[in-house]
Amino acid sequence: MTATSTAPSRPAGASAPISPVPAKRRKRTWRLHLLLIVAALLTAFPFYAMVALSLQPGEAVELPGSLLPTAPSFGAYAEAMGSRSIPTWALNSTIYSVVSVFLVLLFASMAGYAFAKKRFFGRELIFWVFVAMLMLPYHLTIIPQYLVVSELDGLNTMWGMILPTIANAQAMFLMRQFIQDIPDELIDAARIDGAGEFRIYWTIILPQTKPIMATLGTFVFLWHWNDFLWPLVSQQSPTNYVLTVGLSSMQEQEAPLATIMAGSVITFIPALLVFIVLQRYFVRGVMMSGIK
């Protein structure tokens, strides 16, 4: 996959100097803009619809009126936030995502460091078992995973939902790749200075992994925030739902469309903020997944 691995060496803006567009090319640029604008509008339409419908409480969802709320009202948001469920689900989603991010980053970086920089008996075997597990479809393992968590009395608990997701082979794999490129001299120098194993990991390795931490953290957060199947099967009581499961249960109970859409907007905003702030890392993560 050399084609993708060299990609970062030529960023988009660098391929040609930005010069005034010659007159004969201006028309083509204009056409390109038009195409891009149409594509962007089509892509953005569902988001617009989400917001427009959420501002339109009551039953009237007649087109095109409902897409241009004449008297926008935040009633649906007040109702969504006023109910006990949505704030509880939001809290559950936050715990599920944030705690998972920290644990995945901690354990993946520890294991990645050992796999990258240490020689020990069984290293190759353990590593390839991990990587081979990436090939298994998740749906084959979800039932036995449910039974294992049930055996450990973890159903309907937060830890029972979080712990299985920590065994993230992809995260460890990326960490290992990244840590391999950290020069051994840094580690040797620290060792000569008398640093212990844990100190080397904590003060030398971890600070070096910031870019990959941000990349992985963004991915793991979004993955957990948007996750559905595992929270759906592992949590039975509505007070334990995460937002995605809660919203789908609201739909099953035929809650008003405006309330569901208000809940959707509330669910989307944290993902959007994480994406806006960490966009650069997210993009890097996608590129790296292409290299694999």
Next chain:
Amino acid sequence: MATISAPSPELRKERRRRVLTSKTALAAYVFIGPYVVFFTIFRIIPALYGMMLSLGDYKLNGTFELLGLDNFERLFADPIFWNALRATGVYAFVAIPLTVAISLAMAQLCNRVLRGMSFYRSIFFLPVVTSPVLSGLVFVWIFSPDGPLNWVLDGVGIGGVNWLQSSFWVLPSLALVSAWMNFGYNMLILLAGMLAIPIDYYEAASLDGANSWQRFRNVTMPLLKPALFFVLVLETVKSFQVFDTIYVMTSGGPVRASYTLTYMIYDQGFGYFDFGYASAAGVVLLVITLIFSLIQRRLVGRSA
């Protein structure tokens, strides 16, 4: 590489002993320890357990009876299973080409130096960071009989249909949602591949009088093959494993028209608590996924 000449067996044994007991090896085990524990409990045991479950009957009181291939015999005699295979196949058949074609077109469109390009690209990524559940909830409305899609179709004089209630249109409708959700991700991978192609090739092609289509066909496409292959595999796996949007938008309906293999696993497992039967369907999904990735590897490997 570290060895200059082949070490004697004694030396090798000694070295292995040192590797095993040295302080760094001990530390290494401590560092991978938590990972190995979690991984064993929540991935390896379930994977083996899943294969075993498919060979028996798991009762809700926790007892397990080994039955051999009974679940598979039942599966192959079950019209619901063949229906699920068909639905999965039709969905993949629509979703994969649709998504890959849109991704490729959008990557080509975005591979320009243009004012505002990063803004456009950000818009195209937004669906990727959106939960499939949210996408499903909005698209239920977009596809509803008097939703925006039919409103537009009415406007241009084409009679709309009840997309999600039509057993013919439900899978293409779901495939369209998947294309909307995933094209941004693929576009980025293809874009990275396109940016890695040296500009010189395009300049040489231009000097030879190649127009933009010929440049795309003869320079971009062959050099983009690895990235394109990756995207194809990614989309295949995704389309065989589609679940969230189906759960939210159709619950497998109407009359099992969108009852795919993954939905069947969920329904048999957590709807009927027939874990053995659901796991057998899971093993079939595993086999199909493996076969397809082998076929793709073969096809692309040969023509590359």
